[in-house]
Amino acid sequence: MMSWKGWGDPDRAQALSPDMRRLVHDALGVRADGPGVPGLAELQLPGSQLSGQVADRLAAVVGASHVSTESEARIRHLRGKSTPDLLALRLGDLSDSPDAVVWPGSHGEILELLKLCTAERIAVVPFGGGTSVVGGLAPDRTGFRAVVALDLSRLNRLVELDEISRLVILEPGLRGPEAEARLAEHGYTLGHFPQSFEFASIGGFAAARSSGQASAGYGRFDERVVALTVATPTGTVALGQAPKTAAGPDLRQLFLGSEGTLGVITSLTVEIRPVPALRIYEGWRLPDFAAGSAVVRRLIQDGPVPTVLRLSDEVETALNLARPEAVGASGGSGCLLITGWEGPSNQVEETAQATRTVLRNAGAELVEGAGSDWAAGRFAAPYLRDALLDAGALVETLETAGFWSALPALYESVRQALVQTLGRAGTPPVVLCHISHVYRSGASLYFTVACAQTADPLEQWRLAKAAASRAILAAGGSITHHHGIGTEHRAWHHRQLGEQPVAVLRAVKRELDPAGILNPGILV
Amino acid sequence: MMSWKGWGDPDRAQALSPDMRRLVHDALGVRADGPGVPGLAELQLPGSQLSGQVADRLAAVVGASHVSTESEARIRHLRGKSTPDLLALRLGDLSDSPDAVVWPGSHGEILELLKLCTAERIAVVPFGGGTSVVGGLAPDRTGFRAVVALDLSRLNRLVELDEISRLVILEPGLRGPEAEARLAEHGYTLGHFPQSFEFASIGGFAAARSSGQASAGYGRFDERVVALTVATPTGTVALGQAPKTAAGPDLRQLFLGSEGTLGVITSLTVEIRPVPALRIYEGWRLPDFAAGSAVVRRLIQDGPVPTVLRLSDEVETALNLARPEAVGASGGSGCLLITGWEGPSNQVEETAQATRTVLRNAGAELVEGAGSDWAAGRFAAPYLRDALLDAGALVETLETAGFWSALPALYESVRQALVQTLGRAGTPPVVLCHISHVYRSGASLYFTVACAQTADPLEQWRLAKAAASRAILAAGGSITHHHGIGTEHRAWHHRQLGEQPVAVLRAVKRELDPAGILNPGILV
DSSP states (O other), X not given: OOOSSSSSOGGGOOOOOHHHHHHHHHTSOOOSOXXXXXXXXXXXXXXXXXXXXXXXXXXXXXXXXXXXXXXXXXXXXXXXXXXXXXXXXXXXXXXTOXXXXXXXXXXXXXXXXXXXXXXXXXXXXXXXXXXXXXXXXXXXXXXXXXXEEEEOTTOOXXXXXXXXXXXXXXXXXXXXXXXXXXHHTTTEEOOOOOTTTTTOBHHHHHHTTOOXXXXXXXXXXXXXXXXXXXXXXXEEEEEOSSSSOOSSSOTHHHHTTOTTSSOEEEEEEEEOEEOOSEEEEEXXXXXXXXXXXXXXXXXXXXXXXXXXXXXXXXXXXXXXXXXXXXXXXXOOXXXXXXXXXXXXXXXXXXXXXXXXXHHHHTTOEEETTHHHHHHHXXXXXHHHHHHHHHTTEXXXXXXXXXXXXXXXXXXXXXXXXXXXXXXXXXXXOEEEEEEOOBOSSEEEEEEEEEEEXXXXXXXXXXXXXXXXXXXXXXXXXXXXXXXXXXXXXXXXXXHXXXXXXXXXXXXXXXXXXXXXXBSTTSOO | OOOSSSSSOGGGOOOOOHHHHHHHHHTSOOOSOOOOOOOGGGOOOOXXXXXXXXXXXXXXXXXXXXXXXXXXXHHHTSXXXXXXXXXXXXXXXXXXXXXXXXXXXXXXXXXXXXXXXXXXXXXXXXXXXXXXXXXXXXXXXXXXXXXXXXXXXXXXXXEEEETTTTEEEEOTTOBHHHHHXXXXXXXXXXXXXXXXXXXXXXXXXXXXXXXXXXXXXXXXXXXXXXXXXXXETTEEEEEOSSSSOXXXXXXXXXXXXXXXXXXXXXXXXXXXXXXXXXXXXXXXXXXXXXXXXXXXXXXXXXXXXXSEEEEEOHHHHHHHTTOGGGXXXXXXXXXXXXXXXXXXXXXXXXXXXXXXXXXXXXXXXXXXXXXXXXXXXXXXXXXXXXXXXXXXXXXXXXXXXXXGGGHHHHHHHHHHHHHHHHHHTTXXXXXXXXXXXXXXXXXXXXXXXXXXXXXXXXXXXHHHHHHHHXXXXXXXXXXXXXXXXXXXXXHHHHHHHOHHHHHHHHHHHHHHXXXXXXXXXXOO
C-alpha cells in the first residue's frame, strides 16, 4: 500500500547518504531541516460533510463495507504526490480531504453512483493510484455539499486476452505491476514503465496520457489504447472498433487525457507485446547536451530506434554518475545517454550493434555500469525526494515538450527562469534536465529543481513554477508532456489553448456531466 | 483540372479492353450500356438561389473575380466521386449543385466569409480536391437560403519548412502532386499516396483522415499532423505545440476527421521524411487469403515491416494478375501480396531481404512483374470505373477495418451481404477484396463490387450498401477505415457511436458553428 505521507512503499523509504547530505549543505546551502510529517493520529481532519443519509444511499449501491468516512481512509485519498501536496501535508493543511471514500465494484455501480452524486450535488474524484503530481486529486468544492473519492482498486480484472490481435481488455484499477504479472502469465507485456509504474493504475495511465521510460520502443500509453468504456453521469460511452478509422473525429481522444472530468474509464483495450527475450541497457557519454541531442534526434528520425532513449544534461549527468561533488563545478563529465533495447534476442543484438555504430561515430564512449545502474534505480527517485524534504531541501520536477528546432531555446529559457526566480528568493537552485521521450519531430524536457526551502516553501515553489510556465509558453513548448494538467497547469493550459478550444472542452463537459460533479476545477 | 463528369484527367479516360468487355458480358451478365453522361451544355441546372446582394458582399471579401454563379463552376463543385454521385449526374440530377463558388485567398477571408454566411443563413461546403466518395460534398440545404462551395485551391503555399524537426507547414488547397513537388525541391516527401493522390488536397487528407498506400511505412495522414489552424464561424483555433503531450484531451483529433463540419483547416504542420533513395515493389503469391493474412499480421506485429503491404483475396488476385478469364473459376491463382520498401538504400536492401525470408517461410512465391505492374497502375483504377459505368456495369468500393481476430468473420459477412443482396436483385456480383492498411492489432478490408446495372442503379446500390453496412456493424468492424462518413455513412456511424458520443459531436458543433452553416447534414 502506498505511503500516506510520501512516496511509495513505506518500507523502502531511504535516508540521505553522507554524500547527498554534503551536497544539500554545500551546493544548496541548506542549514535547517524542513517541516516534518505529523503522526497520523495527530492530524486534525475537518469533519466529514457527507450526511448520514447520503452515506447510506452510497452504501446501498456498493455495500456498506465499501464506503468509509474514517480519517485514515480520507487521508489516504488526500491529494496526490507533487511536492506542494507533500508540503501541504507537512504543514498540516488537510483542507482537500474527501469527505468519504467509495470503492465501487463494477461499471454499473459507477453509473449509479454518478447519478446519485449528480442529484445530491456531491463532487466525485476518480482515484486510481493516487500518483498525480499536478493537483489532479484536489477538486474545487465550491457549490458542492461534499466530496467523495471514487477508489477504483476493486475494478482490477484482466477481462479478456486476444492473442491474435495482441490486445488485452483491462479494468482501470489494476496497478502497473499487477497488470504486468497477469500478462506475463501469458507471455505478454504492456511495455509501459513510467517512473510511477509501481503505484499508478492502468486507468490513470489513460486518463492522464502517461508516457513510459521505454516510449521510444513501445509508444505512449494513449497511442496504444484502441478502445475504452466510460461511465459518465449521463450514461455509458463505448468507443473503438478498429485500430484506426476515418469515422469522424476520434472521440477516444477526448477521454484519453480527460483526467476524470468527463467520465470514469471502466475498461480499456490496450495493445500488448510479447515479453522481450532480451533486454540490454547501456550508458554512453556524449561531449555535451547539444551533441547528445543531435545523436538522439538522428536515431529517432533515421533509425535504428532503441527501446529506451534518455539523455541527461551536464548537471544531471554529474549526479547520475554518482559524483555529486562535481555538481556546480565547471563540468567535464559530458552528458549521459541511456540506451535500451528490448525484444527478440537476434533483433536486439542487431539493433544494439547498429545503434552503437551511430553513437561511436558521434563521439560517444561507453560508460561501464551506467546502463544497469539506471535500470536498477529507474523507479526509485521519488523516494529520495521525501528524504530531501525532511532535510530542508525543496525538490520538484516539471516537464515540457517541443519540436526539435525549438528545443534548445526552450531548455535554456526554462532553466533561466528557475535559476533567476529561486536565486532572487535567496535560494539559488541546482537545475537538472533530461530528454526522456523522443519523437521524429521533437522531444520532451524533464527538469528537476533542488534548492533550500524558505520559510514558505509553497509560495517559493509557486513563484518558481509560474516563472517556468511563462517561459514554456513564451518558448512555444507544451505546458506538460506527460504529467497532465490537474489544477496546477489549468490556467496555463487554457492560455495555451485559446478561447474557442476551452469553450469546446466546456461544451463537452456540460454534455456528459451537466452538474459538473466530476473533478470540479481540474482541467476545465 | 479534374473531369466534371467522372474521375481525374479527361485525357486519361480509358475505354474497356476486349478482355474486360468480355468479363462484363460473361461474368456480370451485362447486356446493355448504362446511362451516358449528358453534354455540359445540355445540363439543366436549377437557378442560383444566391441573391445578387449577398453575392456582392461575398465579392467584397474575396474580390469579384473569386466568386462565380456560372453553370460550369457550379457543376464542377457538384458532389464528389462516388458511384452514386456519378450515376446521379448521368441521370440528370443536379439538385445538389451549389448556388455559387467562392475562392478565398487567406485565413482572414475565410473567417469573414463564415461570419457573413452565418448572418445570412448560407450553407458553406469546404471544397478541396472534390474526391469524396461518401457524399461529403452534398449538404442538406433545409433551412438555408443558399449553398456556397468554398474552393480552397488558392490556399496553396508551402508556408514553412523546418528541416531540423522534419516538419512542413502547408496550406490546405495544395493537391498531392503539387505538395510533393514543392517538398522534393528540398529532398523531402510526405509519403502519403492514397488512390486519390493525384487530385485530392492536403486539407482533405486531414479533414477526412486519409490513409495512403504506403501507410505501413509512413503511417496514416492524421497520425502525422502535429499542428493545425482552423477558421471556424466563431473564430480561429490553433492547436499543437509539440509532437505529443499530456495536456488534456487531444483537440486536434476533433478537427482531423471533421469533414469541414467544425471549421475550415487553413494550415497544417505535417511530418516529412527524406525522399527515399531506393524503392522496391514486389508481388508474392500466397496459397490463400488466410495464409496471406497470417503472414501480413506476422510482419506488422513482429517485423520486419515493409513500407507497403497489400494483400488481395483470390478473386481480386485473378483480376490483378490480368487473367480476368479466371474470375468465377474455382481459383487456383492464390492470393497476391504486394510488398514495397522505401528508404535509404542499405536499409531497404536489408529489410527487403529479411521480409523475403519471412515470406518464403510462409510458402510465398515471387510473381515476376507484379510489383512494378502494381506501382504503374496504383492511381488508375478509378478511370476504369467510368468506362464500366458506360458499359452498363455497376462498380463501387467500400471499406472497413477491424481487429485481427474479427477480420475473417467481417470479411465473410460483408462479402455474403453483397452477394446475397445483389443476387436477389437479379444481378449477381463479382466481389473483390484486399487488405490495404495493416496495424499491430488489426487491418482494413477494401471491397470492390461489380455487377450489371438494373433499371434503377441508385436504388440497387443503396440496398447493397445498406446490407454491407449492417454486416459491418454486426461483425464489429468500423463503418469506414479511410473513406470517411459524409452523408452516406452518417446514420450507420451514429448507430455505431451511440447516443452520448453523438451528443458530444453535436455539442462541439454547436459551440464552433452555432448556426450550423458548415456542411449541414454531413457527419453530424
